[in-house]
Amino acid sequence: MGLTENVLxxxxxVKDFPSVRAVNNVSFNIRRNTVHCLVGENGAxxxxxxxxxxxxxxxxxxxxxxxxxxxxxxxxxxxxxxxISTLFQELNVVDQLTVEENLTLGMxxxxxxxxxxxxxxxxIVSVMNSLEPSIHPxxxxxxxxxxxxxxxxxxxxxASESDIIIMDEPTAALSEGEIARxxxxxxxLRERNVTVIYISHRLDEIFEIGDYxxxxxxxxxxDTKPLSEVKDRxxxxxxxxxxxxxxxxxxxxxxxxxxxxxxRNLSTHKLRDISFDVHQGEIVGFYGLVGAGKTELARAIYxxxxxxxEIWFRGRKLPPSTDRVIAAGLALVPEERRSQxxxxxxxxxxxxxxxxxxxxxxxxxISAAREREAxxxxxxxxxxxxSSTEKEAAKLSGGNQQKVVLSKCLFADADLLMLDExxxxxxxxAKSEIYSIIREISAEGKSILIFSxxxxxxxxxxxxxxxxxxxxxxxxxxxxxxxxxxxxxHIVTGGA
Amino acid sequence: METNPVQKGLAGMRMSNESxxxxxxxGVLIALFGAACVVVPNFYLPQNMINLLTNNxxxxxxxxxxxxxxxxxxxxxxxGGVIALTGVLSVYFCQGAxxxxxxxxxxxxxxxxxxxxxxxxxxxxxGAINAFFIARLKVPSIIVTLGTMMLARGTAQVIxxxxxxxxxxxxxxxxxxxxxxxxxxxxxxxxxxxxxxAAAFVLEKLTVFGRRTYLIGANPEAARLSxxxxxxxxxxxxxxxxxxxxxxxxxxxxxxxxxxxxxxxxYEFDALVISLLGGVSISGGFxxxxxxxxxxxxxSVMTSSATGLLLSPDWQFTLKGVVTFLAILAQRYALDRRKx
Numbered sequence: 001m002g003l004t005e006n007v008l009x010x011x012x013x014v015k016d017f018p019s020v021r022a023v024n025n026v027s028f029n030i031r032r033n034t035v036h037c038l039v040g041e042n043g044a045x046x047x048x049x050x051x052x053x054x055x056x057x058x059x060x061x062x063x064x065x066x067x068x069x070x071x072x073x074x075x076x077x078x079x080x081x082x083x084i085s086t087l088f089q090e091l092n093v094v095d096q097l098t099v100e101e102n103l104t105l106g107m108x109x110x111x112x113x114x115x116x117x118x119x120x121x122x123x124i125v126s127v128m129n130s131l132e133p134s135i136h137p138x139x140x141x142x143x144x145x146x147x148x149x150x151x152x153x154x155x156x157x158x159a160s161e162s163d164i165i166i167m168d169e170p171t172a173a174l175s176e177g178e179i180a181r182x183x184x185x186x187x188x189l190r191e192r193n194v195t196v197i198y199i200s201h202r203l204d205e206i207f208e209i210g211d212y213x214x215x216x217x218x219x220x221x222x223d224t225k226p227l228s229e230v231k232d233r234x235x236x237x238x239x240x241x242x243x244x245x246x247x248x249x250x251x252x253x254x255x256x257x258x259x260x261x262x263x264r265n266l267s268t269h270k271l272r273d274i275s276f277d278v279h280q281g282e283i284v285g286f287y288g289l290v291g292a293g294k295t296e297l298a299r300a301i302y303x304x305x306x307x308x309x310e311i312w313f314r315g316r317k318l319p320p321s322t323d324r325v326i327a328a329g330l331a332l333v334p335e336e337r338r339s340q341x342x343x344x345x346x347x348x349x350x351x352x353x354x355x356x357x358x359x360x361x362x363x364x365x366i367s368a369a370r371e372r373e374a375x376x377x378x379x380x381x382x383x384x385x386x387s388s389t390e391k392e393a394a395k396l397s398g399g400n401q402q403k404v405v406l407s408k409c410l411f412a413d414a415d416l417l418m419l420d421e422x423x424x425x426x427x428x429x430a431k432s433e434i435y436s437i438i439r440e441i442s443a444e445g446k447s448i449l450i451f452s453x454x455x456x457x458x459x460x461x462x463x464x465x466x467x468x469x470x471x472x473x474x475x476x477x478x479x480x481x482x483x484x485x486x487x488x489x490h491i492v493t494g495g496a
Numbered sequence: 497m498e499t500n501p502v503q504k505g506l507a508g509m510r511m512s513n514e515s516x517x518x519x520x521x522x523g524v525l526i527a528l529f530g531a532a533c534v535v536v537p538n539f540y541l542p543q544n545m546i547n548l549l550t551n552n553x554x555x556x557x558x559x560x561x562x563x564x565x566x567x568x569x570x571x572x573x574x575x576g577g578v579i580a581l582t583g584v585l586s587v588y589f590c591q592g593a594x595x596x597x598x599x600x601x602x603x604x605x606x607x608x609x610x611x612x613x614x615x616x617x618x619x620x621x622x623g624a625i626n627a628f629f630i631a632r633l634k635v636p637s638i639i640v641t642l643g644t645m646m647l648a649r650g651t652a653q654v655i656x657x658x659x660x661x662x663x664x665x666x667x668x669x670x671x672x673x674x675x676x677x678x679x680x681x682x683x684x685x686x687x688x689x690x691x692x693x694a695a696a697f698v699l700e701k702l703t704v705f706g707r708r709t710y711l712i713g714a715n716p717e718a719a720r721l722s723x724x725x726x727x728x729x730x731x732x733x734x735x736x737x738x739x740x741x742x743x744x745x746x747x748x749x750x751x752x753x754x755x756x757x758x759x760x761x762x763y764e765f766d767a768l769v770i771s772l773l774g775g776v777s778i779s780g781g782f783x784x785x786x787x788x789x790x791x792x793x794x795x796s797v798m799t800s801s802a803t804g805l806l807l808s809p810d811w812q813f814t815l816k817g818v819v820t821f822l823a824i825l826a827q828r829y830a831l832d833r834r835k836x
Contacts, residue, residue, distance in 0.1 A: 304721060326723035340721055343714040345781045347512070354711060354722045357704045364703050390512065408722065 004068040007032040007163050007195045008053075013062035015048050022048040024219040026062075030164075030212070035186060035196045037206045037227070040216035040240055041489075042290070042453050046199055049216070050166055053197075054086045055079040067163065085157035086166040091149050095142035100125060102141050103156050128155035131185055147178035154185060158192055165189070166197045171205060172291045183209050201289040203233050203493045215239040237489045241455075257281050260447050261416055263301065266309035270296040271471045274309075278416070283438065283448045285462030285479075287455060288492050292468040294451035295335050298420045301325075301449075302332045313416065326355060331414035333405050335421050335451075337398070341405035344394035348386055349375045351393050351404050355412035378407035382437060399430025406437065417441065418449040423457060435461050459483055467491045513831065517775035518787045520830050524823055525794050532797055536804035548796045550682060553689040554579075555766045556792045557744045560696045561737025562767040563788045568713045568730060569780025570637040574626060575741040575767055577648030578619050579760035582745030584652040584661065586615035587755030592664045600656065601663040608668045616742045622648050623738025627731035645764060652757040662754035673750030685747045692740070696785045709733070713780030769816075770795055773823050794823065 008030040015023040023045045030036045040046050051057040053064070055073030064071045066083060073079035076086065093102050103124045125137045132151045141149060150170060157165045167186075171179045186196055186209055200206060206213060207227060215222040215236070222239050230236055257280030266274040270293045278284050286294050300307040303318065303325040311318040313328055334340035343351050352375045353360045360371045375389040382403040386396055393404055402422070409417055419438070423431045438461055442448050452458050458465050465477045467488060474491050477483065511519075529548075533540040558575040565572045589611030591603020606614070622644050629640040655661070675684040700706040712719045712726055720726050749755050773791030776783025798819050802812045 302721070322720060323723040323725050332721060334718075334721055339715070340717050343711055343718055343781070346710060346714050350707065350710065354719075354724075357707065361704050364705060366702060366704060366707060392513075412723075 005032060006030060006065075007067060008071075009063075009065040009068075010049075011063040011065070013049070013052065013064065014060045015045075015052060015057065016060045020219075022219050023052070023059075026216070026219075026221040028214055028221055028224040030195060030197065033190045033193060033195055034211040035190070035198055035209050037198045037200070037210035037213040038216065039200070039203070039206060039213060039236065041455065043218075044216040044240070045219040046216055047168075048219075050086070050168065050197070050199065053079065053084055053164075054166065080160065080162070083161070083163035084166065085160065085162040085164070086168070087150060087153050087157070087170055088168055091146070091153060093141050093149050093152055095140070097141060098137065099128070099135055099139050099141055099144070099152055100137040102152055103128060103137075103159065124155070124159040127159040128152065131155050131158070131188075132181075145178070146173045147175075147182065150174075150182065151185065154189075158189065158194060162194060164195045164197060166199070168199045169201065169290070170198075171200065171202065179205075201291075201493055203236055203495070206236070207233075217242050233490060233493070233495055234486065237486050237493070241485055241489055257445070260314055261301075261449075262310075262312040264310045264312075266297070266300060266307055266311065268296055268300050268305060268307045271300065271307070274473045276466060276473065276476065278447050278449065280447055281442055281445045282464060283442050283450065283462045285458035285465045286449065286451045286468055287453070287458045287465055287488065288468030289453055291470075292453075292492065293471040294453070294468060295420055296471070297468070298332060298335075298418050298449070298451050302330065302418065304332075326412060326414075329413075329415040331355060331409035331412045331417050333402075333409050333417070333419040333422055335424070337402055337405055337425075341408070342393050342401055344401075345392060347390045348379070348384070348393055348396070348404055349389040352378055352407045352411055355408055359411070359413075374411065375407075378403075378411065382407055383433065397430075399426035399433075402426055402430070402434065406434065410441065414446070416447045416449070418451070420451045421453065422450060423452075423454070455485060455488065459485070469494055514775070514782065514784055514787070517827060517831065518784060518790060520827065521773065521775055521787060521790045521794065521823070524826065525790055525797065528794060528797050528801075528819075532801040532804070536801045539801060539804060544800070546682070548793060548800060550686045550689075551800075552770075552792045552796045553683070553686045554744045554748060554760070555763060555770060555795075556789060557689050557692055558737075558741050558763060559767045559770050559788045559792060560692060560785055561733070561740040562764075563771045563774070563776055563783060563785050564696070564700070564709055564733050565637070565730075565737055566713075566768075566771050566776045566778065567709050567780060567783050568733060569716065570630060570730065570733075571641055571768075572626065572734065572737045573638065573641040573764045573768075574622060574644040574648055575737065576760040576763040576765075577645040577652070578622050578738050578741035579745040579748065579763060580652040580757055581622065581648040582615045582619045582742040583749030583759055584655050584755035584757055585618045586611055586746050586749050587661045587665065587669070588655050589614050590665055590669050591661060592666075595664045598663070600659070600661050603661070603664070608666060612746055615746060616739060619738045619742025619745065620735050621738075623735040624731070626738070627734040630734065631727040631730035649757065649761075652755075656755060656757040658757060660754050660756040662752075665753055670750055670753040673747050673752070683751075685751070688743070688747070692743075693785060693789055700785050705729075705732075710781055713777075713782070715781070766795070769820050773820060775827060794819075 006029040011027050013023055013026045014021065026049065038046050048057060052059050055075045055078050071082060073082060094105065100121065104121050128135060131154065132148065135144065135148055135151065141152065154165065170182060174182065189196055198210060210227045212224060213227050213230060214224040217240060259277045260280050261278035264275050274297065286297060288294050296305065299305045301311055303320045303322045306320060313330065316328065318325055318328060338344060349371055353371055360367055360374060372389050378384065379386060379389065384400050384403045386400065393401060396404065423434055438448055450458060450462060459479065463479055465479055466473055467475045469492050538544065562572050562575060588603045589606045590608060591601065591605065593605030594602060596602055626640055626644055629635045630637045672684060676682060677684065677687060708724050708729055711724060712729060716726055748759060770791035771783065771788045772778065773794050774783065774787030774789065776787060798816060799812060802815050807815065
């Protein structure tokens with residue numbers, strides 16, 4: 001056997017981004033034909049590491065050995081040719097083609113540009129048949145469920161003789177039965193000479209499927225060990241969060257005001273029977289991992305998506321329509337700043353007053369002077385770094401763009417402000433500025449809902465924290481007393 | 497590179513991309529005009545200049561609606577068909593009832609004012625159909641408006657039996673389209689065009705309605721999440737665009753005292769071309785009615801210098817195509833250079 005014991009060896013791997021070292025001196029080995037799990041909180045560096053492996057990002061320094069040989073991929077295609085395939089959350093299948101066409105996509109044999117049927121195709125098809133006989137090769141991929149589409153992708157990776165298949169949260173969109181089938185296939189991959197790198201926030205799955213686990217935290221490698229040596233979830237969680245020191249949270253002085261928002265039995269395709277109250281001046285956090293239903297909850301309250309159940313605001317039932325929700329006094333800073341919040345090709349001045357044009361217009365005519373004045377006021381108040389009110393929003397930095405979106409919502413004079421991932425992708429300085437703005441507006445008696453997948457964020461600023469897992473509101477915690485972050489992680493990763 | 501405060505100050509005062517493009521295209525217009533004056537005999541005469549500004553009035557009127565919709569990121573290809581339909585309808589409604597054995601000479605015999613109002617209502621209902629499919633059912637605008645383009649023209653063809661209606665019309669029908677401003681040769685239609693462009697400019701630049709048009713084009717999802725009633729806004733714009741096409745149709749029908757089913761064939765493309773020449777972005781959020789007007793005059797200079805050079809009409813189309821292409825390339829180039 002010329003094969004090395006370790007299929008992949010990572011040595012002193014470093015990846016620097018402009019303001020942060022995302023992967024910091026990481027070294028570990030992955031043994032051949034095992035299921036190797038990778039865990040860590042959001043921002044621990046898992047995604048960056050995976051992107052380096054798949055060629056989507058280039059390392060700053062360090063070495064990677066694949067089968068004992070130096071490995072370097074400039075793009076995902078090259079990574080695949082060298083033996084590392086990836087099953088992304090966003091599946092890479094073409095809906096309009098058949099299963100067979102998808103399997104052979106990019107490796108067709110042709111004569112003068114015409115497709116030729118070869119043995120290769122029948123071999124690939126037979127691999128898929130052995131994995132999941134119920135999928136017909138001539139079936140259109142668009143008729144398959146997400147789970148079966150995944151299997152098509154796995155079959156493609158196996159047939160192209162990949163050494164490693166990376167699976168990034170493969171169960172996020174699957175039902176329990178589908179998960180069981182996927183796990184059976186993953187276990188079977190060992191015999192096919194395939195190593196699986198498995199990333200998931202659901203810790204129970206890790207114990208069920210994994211042979212080894214590697215824990216990352218703040219860009220560093222914490223430990224790699226066989227799962228048989230990990231006692232329980234608690235031990236894993238301890239490794240994941242370490243002794244995180246949180247900024248001091250100062251509890252709100254005095255009692256909270258009356259109830260302003262009352263949500264009862266809210267359900268959507270993703271959410272299950274969610275009920276809670278929000279008081280005047282309260283900062284309420286919704287913490288959960290990716291896919292827990294935070295954005296869905298924010299959008300439902302905002303009237304952007306249909307829902308069942310009742311939402312009452314200041315004693316009136318909220319209509320399920322965004323413009324009327326805004327008129328009732330709510331505003332949302334959406335998750336995707338560029339595609340949902342910002343008018344990036346327009347100027348800062350055109351962005352700020354959007355949600356309350358009445359304040360800068362009379363009888364339908366805009367007062368340019370009032371508009372400029374209002375924009376300048378926000379540029380000063382939020383310290384937006386821009387050379388003028390006439391600068392295109394696209395030309396600002398991420399943090400300043402977020403401040404523009406925030407200005408837009410503040411200008412609406414909303415009584416209840418919702419912020420979905422308010423500090424995603426912005427630097428530390430802008431982050432703390434945004435926190436202090438949030439505290440300021442809460443002190444003015446406005447209520448704030450924060451939807452976040454960053455635990456330090458919710459612990460820092462929220463008075464009440466609701467924990468979401470898989471569309472359910474699992475537990476509600478008052479901040480201020482002793483916060484047990486291990487227990488929080490336990491709950492949001494699916495623990496009882 | 498270091499930027500000193502003076503440069504920064506200047507950067508802060510930079511004009512918007514929109515003004516830049518409009519000025520750029522005015523530059524292109526002046527250059528083309530200069531070249532035409534040198535090459536084409538009598539091109540510089542005042543009467544010719546007036547013609548350049550006025551003989552495209554019908555394209556400019558429909559160009560207003562097309563421009564507004566392009567700014568929201570939507571097409572309106574139905575305007576040519578609506579012009580034909582409205583013209584034919586106004587004639588049909590106005591023609592005397594039971595006056596002849598020839599069916600094409602018999603209309604409904606309605607009073608002139610009523611006929612016009614009903615014809616415009618017909619135009620707006622085409623706009624409402626567009627709006628329903630595009631704004632409510634989210635069907636891509638190019639598909640819907642190509643459909644209604646044929647629907648409108650098809651209806652006009654049915655009413656005219658594929659030809660035209662031009663008999664038994666009251667004298668009042670031919671008045672507005674042929675009236676000129678006293679002492680000049682400028683038609684009232686041109687005056688209407690100028691008034692509409694001015695009104696559109698005000699609407700676009702000074703009102704909340706105009707601002708929303710840009711916001712929707714810049715980012716429809718963000719517009720929706722900011723509380724803008726996107727579907728309602730698009731509905732108004734499609735009805736407005738159809739109304740403008742309807743007004744054009746009535747003016748043209750009056751000018752020729754005829755409702756012709758093949759009238760305004762290809763005008764939807766001309767309206768699109770002048771908008772693009774004027775710097776309106778096909779992806780939305782950018783452009784202006786003023787730019788569209790400049791684009792119309794550029795097209796006018798091209799067409800009339802081609803005629804002046806005694807180029808055969810066969811070549812005019814090709815020339816138009818080449819100039820459009822070059823002008824838009826130059827525009828993109830200038831805009832990209834500016835960004836750096």
